[in-house]
Amino acid sequence: MSDSSHGPLARAPRRTRTIVYHASQDALGSKTDVILSRLGYPMLLPAAFESRRDEHPDLQAELLVVDERRIEEVEAYRRDGPGPPVVLLTGKRGARAGDPRIVGAVKRPAGLHDLYRLMQQVFEDVPRSTPRVATQLRALCASGKTSWEGRVLSLSENGCLIRSPEAILLGQKVQLELVLRRSESIALEAEATYQLLPDTGLVWSAIDAGSREALGRFVTQTILT
Secondary structure: OOOOOOOOOOOOOOOOOOEEEEOOHHHEOOOHHHHHHHOOOOEEOHHHHHHHHHHOOOOOOOEEEEEHHHHHHHHHHHHHOOOOOEEEEEOOOOOOOOOOOEEEEEEOOEOHHHHHHHHHHHHOOOOOOOOEEEEEEEEEEEEOOEEEEEEEEEEEOOEEEEEOOOOOOOOOEEEEEEEOHHHOEEEEEEEEEEEEOOEEEEEEEEOOHHHHHHHHHHHHHHHHO
16 A cells, blocks of 8 residues: 655654553564654553553553464453454464454564554554655655756655645656755655645655665654654
8 A cells, every 4th residue: 555645744643552562572673662652553561551551440452462372362351342453473374364353464573564554554544554754855856857856744665745846746757866864865756646735745656675775764763763
């Protein structure tokens, strides 16, 4: 799914979710839990969740992230009904079919983008496939024989929201050079897919592996800053 919503100030969901994590730290990729927390998806260990529920008896787990080797631990949540949905952390074989609690599975160690994508699917009305961050990046733009400078207001691995003094029509292809940190720049081709007046949403129509890696690195570093 394309990341087609790039609000300039939107870095996190509307509210923090209650997610309980039944797995060891090494079941996650490096800094995955830290970045998810900053995006509004902090994961509580079971003891921390129970401590919070002692203070707030109405608190309910909204999602469980569970190592398949600890799946029996989710039975404790059935006292609240059928129990919350489960994202399973698995080995190579993936999730067992037929368990209605399981909404998705991610291979251990679980990376940021796979978990983020599933959490968006569970919680958000308009899910995004990749995190996005607010920016004020300089963008050198060109289309046909015209060139100009714009400003990128939000950015993800899939696209951006740009403020442009030059009109960009829906469906128009634009060549961009984005100036990232430390004078690093990347060249991209994008297509205008939506308008959030006075700004325009662009989705990358051609991106090489090196540019995608640079974008991902920039987004991650911005979240962690």
